[in-house]
Amino acid sequence: MSAPQIPVILSSSPSSAATIGRDLMRRTLRMMILSRTLESKLASLYKAGKIVGGVYLGTGQEAFSGSLGCLLDQDRDIFAPLIRDQAGRTAFGEELIDATRTHLGSAQGPMRGRDGNIHRGRPSERRPAMISHLGSAVSVVAGMLIARRMQGSLTGVVGATCVGDGATSTGAFHEGLNLAAVEKLPLVILVADNQFAYSTPRERQFACNSLLDRAAGYGVGGIEIDATSLVSCLTGIQTAVNAARSGNGPQMVVGRLLRLCGHGEHDDGSYVAPELKNSLLGRDCVENGKVELIELGYATAAEIESWQEEASEQVQEAVAIAQKENGPDPYCEDWRAVSTPGMQ
Amino acid sequence: MSAPQIPVILSSSPSSAATIGRDLMRRTLRMMILSRTLESKLASLYKAGKIVGGVYLGTGQEAFSGSLGCLLDQDRDIFAPLIRDQAGRTAFGEELIDATRTHLGSAQGPMRGRDGNIHRGRPSERRPAMISHLGSAVSVVAGMLIARRMQGSLTGVVGATCVGDGATSTGAFHEGLNLAAVEKLPLVILVADNQFAYSTPRERQFACNSLLDRAAGYGVGGIEIDATSLVSCLTGIQTAVNAARSGNGPQMVVGRLLRLCGHGEHDDGSYVAPELKNSLLGRDCVENGKVELIELGYATAAEIESWQEEASEQVQEAVAIAQKENGPDPYCEDWRAVSTPGMQ
Amino acid sequence: MSVTYIDAIRQAQLDLLREREDVFLYGQDIGAFGGAFKATKGLQEEFPERVLDSPISEDAMVGMAIGAAISGMRPIVEMQFADFSSVAFNQIVNQAGTHFYRTGIPVPLTVRMPCGGTPGSGPFHSQMVEALYGHYPGLVVIAPANVSDAYHLLKEAVLLDDPVIFCEHKFLYRWLKSDEIGEPGLSLGQARIARPGKHATVVTYSAMVHEAVRAADSLASEGWEIEVVDLRSVKPLDLDTVIASVARTGRLLALGEAFPWGGVTAEVVSRVVAEGFHLLDAPPLRLNAKDTPIPYHPDLWASHRPTPESIVEKLRELLNF
């Protein structure tokens, strides 16, 4: 076996935009705008004390996460999101109401009040519900793929999951990715290197230059991209998704960007140096994405404005519905942790 | 920070032998012979049903492990051996009697019958007593080094530990090495890539070409060596030890070799293909080491023969003493798992 | 011909692989090598695609199996030793154990745990894990004491839609033989009267069932008739059978090989006193292993865990009250 090639795409060019195409770019930007709009709303609801539990946003990571969601096939692929993947979730087909219901404590959310917010998922729709322990979804996605291989339905399927720079320090990440590499599974793993894990800067988290340096050690393909650019995200992730889909084993995509919000909405992120915010890493991918589309002639400012308005309406509606709904009724809970009667 | 340089030494030359020197080569070979002699004795005692617990040998790994033991400073360095490090233990100053006492169930062994054989250690002499869970010593050695840094006594100290190819798949290995890299500790980690983890071949364990490919991902220095050659082991490990000692952070040494025994003495290792045994990887480092010394003019065959005889005597003596000693007396056990009275 | 406990475990896996396409095995060295204890010997030959060697990655092994289990498969994961499941602990309790409650989707996963002490195995190859996993919601914890249960309970475990911690006892692997596996008797969740009696009840499970029977046998010569209840599964815990026995005998000794703080014996005693206090003629007692790591030397090991002698001693205390 020869070592996988590791290309690095840190800038994007109109030519790569051409390979992506107008429709995909338009759809991704719309998803990014929708996600940003939803999350801004959740942030204000949090400030107003209306949210049950914590609020963790993906501000600044919409291009990275949303591109993945748009590049996956909603009908057969697997997507295991983490805490900053609202854009990916939405792009992969999650309805807004799932998000508003969990955050507002409606019993009608996918987790029925039993688990919350970013932990929501619908495993039967190939969207696992994350547990908090970082890194632990990597092996789960590997298992979902292995099941398909045994069932003869793996062909053309990709399983994708996301982690942050900090999560790469977990044993779970390491064991999971190594296992997937040994099994040569069609796994795509996005590493959002957003400069911080909570307040901890990269240099207290790892000592390599780029987390992409880890790909070779797992024997997996890899690519590093400027995740503040939509074109670069779509191009890079498409390469990885295609490589995985066509049987080249796991692919790692390291996205360089900056978290443009606190760790959670309880955190003001004051530890992020202004120079970093003002650097290229701090570029807002949504605003930049708009410029990218306009410059490519793929959308007009007016169109984008209308997407924004549409998004606001959709979000309003999803919030309004969830707000009217009741929370779970503890007296109707059956308090059963196993499915088989008598087994508790 | 710039990426650490990763040299690969797969063959050795007389010129590298010169940098090692006659004394070190002689001492290391003697330690290897002593270790091999002890382990052969343990193997026959095992077959004779005289051993308490299992027997795990380092046959074929004496050059790799013994070189490390000889290159470390017994008065200040730390050495956390694993299951195939009899040579390293002996070279680092462990007395033979420690090994025979644990294996023969004497209460006077370092573990007093409470733990056995390869788990023995003397932490107060900077030789931690391994637990079985693979990979978990890496972080412990890191902590021993961090303690010294805080105490102002780290200068010139190296902490070393060994793992096999299989142990690199553990989360503990990953977390521990990453932590050590972040703290830029003088840690030397030997990876004995002996082609198998128990019966599991490399290709079911990892997907990279060489485990050395992992070094860059941790941001640590690395070197890969032919571990069947004593010159190559001493040269390569010396480079790593020196680099760690002079402040260049953790160093990984991947040794390519073959386990020349079963996983334990209960295992005949019949899953090892004859081609592999007959390949260069299957070369016996002890026999080869003798040739190396003789060819370099560092020892005569007669001298080596006398070392062998001396070793046999020493082993006989250590076995004889331990065999006469009693096992632990359960009626004298205080069954205390904590040191402070009243805290159990 | 006779069947050992480990044969039964191998046979159950073979039959499951043959009967169902959704069953697969995953673990270290379980393929061509047949596993550290040969519980999977020859199985990869017949099912090369469904008997897979894993890397030394217990966390990922269980995570992988969970992913497969929610995708229509019924994985059996072999821990090489139960003690190494400490590395998979997070995936077991937090991912597998919570999944049904959180999402409504069950996780039909079985983790085979070679448990318990044998002489010379030491602190890290001898642990019991039923107390650990019994404490966490969402897991079924089984601990068969005989050949027939080893077979039938493993089959039931794999067919159950929920995650099962299957605690096998290494001491029984080759030591325990039976003429045949036999027909299924009780089902999962039901305790068994391993030996009937009327003066005191010993509630236990796994290898300790045999030690308890030995203790009972030796007290029989003095006229004491000791009833031994084999729990078979510690979660669910068949309190009805236990209480019925205590109702007959008026005396309870809860016996286990695990560490003494908490665990099965504490759970048994607490439930019995809560629901059957009036049935008791004497204080219910417990006997467990000692509160230290499991010693490696056979002489220490034999004193660390309960023995027929120490059980007899405890029973005398109970009977003489």
Next chain:
Amino acid sequence: MSVTYIDAIRQAQLDLLREREDVFLYGQDIGAFGGAFKATKGLQEEFPERVLDSPISEDAMVGMAIGAAISGMRPIVEMQFADFSSVAFNQIVNQAGTHFYRTGIPVPLTVRMPCGGTPGSGPFHSQMVEALYGHYPGLVVIAPANVSDAYHLLKEAVLLDDPVIFCEHKFLYRWLKSDEIGEPGLSLGQARIARPGKHATVVTYSAMVHEAVRAADSLASEGWEIEVVDLRSVKPLDLDTVIASVARTGRLLALGEAFPWGGVTAEVVSRVVAEGFHLLDAPPLRLNAKDTPIPYHPDLWASHRPTPESIVEKLRELLNF
């Protein structure tokens, strides 16, 4: 001026850092940021070399601290949430917990565990861990219920030569205030009568002490005098104080916020019946959280754990026997 429970924890760490050169702190975001709960706020500024941010590597964090502890230091590891210690489980029980028994060298390590539920925290930020670690040999497990104990027990924990699991309750962090930290009273290993009474004894610890006292207060209006015993440490467990209380009241309710199978309440009941059976006028009862993961929605959460109402209900059952 008033001191909160979290202030006391911070103060204990500050005083330890000032008084002793061998103490250091290690954990995620505990440096400049001061920790997720601000338990280490400002400490790195004063002790830049001894307050270190760790990577997200719980296994290695504890392994590292063990290595430091056997090299003359007294590390305090902060888990960001106790729930994440599942990843460090192996190092805690198998490396730290076995070390003294195996080698004779103690491991003066303290692991700070932010435990327990708060509304909206859900299954992975609410767990209690005392049952988990109490089961394993070689660990001391502490669970302070008030401001003074939070301070003094943490100081004792760090000065102890053995590994300590220090279970802090997040619900108490800011909610619990005191005028001052006060002088040390009881020492580690001694339980405290949190509220004297004579009709029944509630044995509990951590945040449940306050819920028990509330329940007791509300029953007081009916003339019932309920004694509340705060264990302070669950291992060692001060059975003398518990038995003395049960001797006075004749009735026992063991109360905890953990999952209901096994754990502290089972251990308390089992020990009391073994040694104080004759003191009991009624079956000893237990009240724990429900046997599911801890739900995220505050309304479910409030029903999952014991409340003053459910405690009162259980106490009535006990008193009416």
